[in-house]
Amino acid sequence: MNDYSITALTMTRVFEVAPERVFDAWLNPEMMRKWLFTLEGTNKVAQNNPQVGGTWEIVDHRGGKDYRAIGEYLEIDPPHKLVFTFRMPQFSDTVDTITVEFKKLQQGCEMTFTHNIVVPHEQNWTKGDIEKALGEYRDGSEHGWNSMFLGMKELVETGKISYTG
Template sequence: MNDYSTITLHMIRHFNVDPAHVFQAWLTPEMMRKWFFTLEHTNKVTTNTPQVGGGWEVVDHREGTDYRAIGEYLEITSSTKLVFTFKMPQFSDTEDTITVEFKEVPQGCEMNFSQCIIVPHEESWTEADIEKASKEYHDGSEHGWNLMFMGLKELVETGQISYKGY
């Protein structure tokens, strides 16, 4: 049996602004620190080198704990596509891959998001354990991204985020 399995989370979101504006919210540290794995009032670090091979890092401070997310850009196509890795080293050595595509639509922008999630297995797990863990990873990731995408939508459409906590 493998020591891990993979699942894919797919999400689609619509924004009432052009794709370039949403694309920049994924790459500009001043915008990232307001929604991407953090909120402005809990953010300690946001760095980004938006080029293939470049990295990004976000450190969010919640309830006395620092949560660090890091990754590397694998593909960047101006205003249309981002592919990057995602890892939270304090929790796991696994590295997910995220693809975000931006398409112009009559109402503004359609964003297609997918995350290939690595689900580590414990040695004694049965198929039922793996299925349960896969569902938990999927649902937990979907919940987190839903909250972040609500903030992203507010940010790109109004310039600010009213939501103050995850």
């Protein structure tokens, strides 16, 4: 893939729990299966090897299809920072990078999430086409992550997620 652009999506969320609890939600397979690209009722696989060079995998089954999200850990600094790759091979061969940083607050913590999204260009795209695609990828990703973060917030603050799909 030669022609592509990268757009960055940054989101910040505040949680009413310690940063260690939110950090753990990204790495603990029992927690991951409840919010990360999946829901507990539709999850088929939640595997994780949380070390630099280790991999993670989520498989969600919806509408008769399996959706697989995978990645590799590039940096793990508990409970301050997590950097990993993200791919969904059934849709694209692109590899995105996600950085999640945690800051302790007087009560709870703040999570800053940055997703560097690779947007492949199609042949003969104009500058306008590229800008449009960057916006669509960013907006679609923001919508998906926002839904996941709502579930994550409920999970880390209450121990369960009431939304089931």
